[in-house]
Amino acid sequence: MSAITQKELLTTIYEEIDQGFDEIVAWRRYLHEHPELSFEEYETAKFIAEKLESFGLEVKKGIGGNGLIGILKGDQAGKTIALRADFDALPITDLKEVAYKSQKDGVMHACGHDGHTTALLATAKTLSHYREHLHGNIIFIFQHAEEKPPGGAKFMIAEDVLKDVDYVFGAHLDSGSPVGKVSVGDGFKMAAVDKFAIKIQGLGGHGAKPQQSIDSIVVGSEIVGALQKIVSRRLNPFDAAVVTVGVFHAGSAFNIIADSAIIEGTVRTMTDEVRNKVKEEIYSIVKGVTESAHATYEIDYLHGYPALYNHPTETELVKELFEVEFGTESVIEFEPSMGGEDFAYFLNEKPGTYFKAGSRNDDERTHFAHHHPKFDFDERALLTIEKAFVKIVSHYLFK
Secondary structure (H helix, E strand, O other): OOOOOHHHHHHHHHHHHHHOHHHHHHHHHHHHHOOOEOOOOHHHHHHHHHHHHHOOOEEEEEEOOOEEEEEEEOOEEEEEEEEEEEOOEEOOOOOOOOOOOOOOOOOEOOOOHHHHHHHHHHHHHHHHOOHHHOEEEEEEEEEOOOOOOOOOHHHHHHOOOOOOOOEEEEEEEEEEEEOOOEEEOOEEEEOEEEEEEEEEEOEOEEOOOHHHOEOHHHHHHHHHHHHOHHHHHHOOOOOOEEEEEEEEEEOOOOOEEOOEEEEEEEEEEOOHHHHHHHHHHHHHHHHHHHHHOOOEEEEEEEEOOOOEEEOHHHHHHHHHHHHHHHOHHHEEEOOOEOOOOOOHHHHHHOOEEEEEEEEEOOOHHHOOOOOOOOOOOOOOHHHHHHHHHHHHHHHHHOO
16 A cells, blocks of 8 residues: 555545535435336346446446446455345335335335445445555445345356355345444344245035035134244244244135135244244144145245354454444444345355444434335435445455
8 A cells, every 4th residue: 555544545535435425315316216126127237337337347247137246356466355235126106205206106115225236336436446555356246136035146146256255245224223323243133034835725615514615714724823833832932933924815705615725924034943943843734734624735835045144253343343433332233133135145155244224313204114115214324334335345455
């Protein structure tokens, strides 16, 4: 590095970040107005690629689908750090009354992926001005289809997006904490996400003659009740798990015994041992209940995203870096959640951590939960993510 110290360099970079706030707000609002669903993010991918190319980065497109990366090579040799953002939207109608409201009926950035993408684009632009100070390389990963299993991460990884990467980091906006706060924590922080669909086949008949039928609704109801006992009676009370039934379809008329029923739900777990145990119990319950009622069944069980595990060494490092940069009082504990996140695939391959940036302020419009049709956030949180990424990069690649 030249005569400039790392502290002086970071001060200069942070000043540039603050000065670029209006531009990144414009990017974020453009993306918010033009959302695209998982696996359909063609125009969003083009927007990202054009920005990365304008920054002078090497761009690789169509990775595992609509995924893409920007590569920033430093002037000196060193480690390779990957930073990741997701960019798909949700099938939700935007109910906010703002100038940047979604222009697509029934599609909305209701989870903040427009913000994640913008913050990473801004990080790429800023750091592209300082490549002479980089001892190593940065891979900016823009991942498609985070919201819809099987997700985009596994397909990007299958195409060697992490081949030369030493460490990987990701961030998520958090409407549950104030802007300026960052949540950090090691270990299992988000759950594995599985889906099950059960079809019960009975025998239809007249509602007045149940003895001549096999009532799929009664069988299905018994199954639903039994599923709720898996967590409370079949697992260790210290093991985190959720079994939720979200769909029960059966019947066509009040006086006809339904011949079939469809039950669908989700399983959330933190460890492979518990994950496998819950699956075994579901199959055992369905088999036992249907056989005792002389019905038959089919089960379609989808293994979704794995549990997200933040590596202890890298997480502790990031915590220390953030405490220096943002202040000890601004770094809070990342509370475990039974929500899912396919960044877990990246952390299964490489050491790193996933953190959250607070995005709410005193305005109630920023208090809505993620996936709510009025979800919005304090855009100053984008600066938090950008500065956090820069701080991580500075540790590994600035000398």
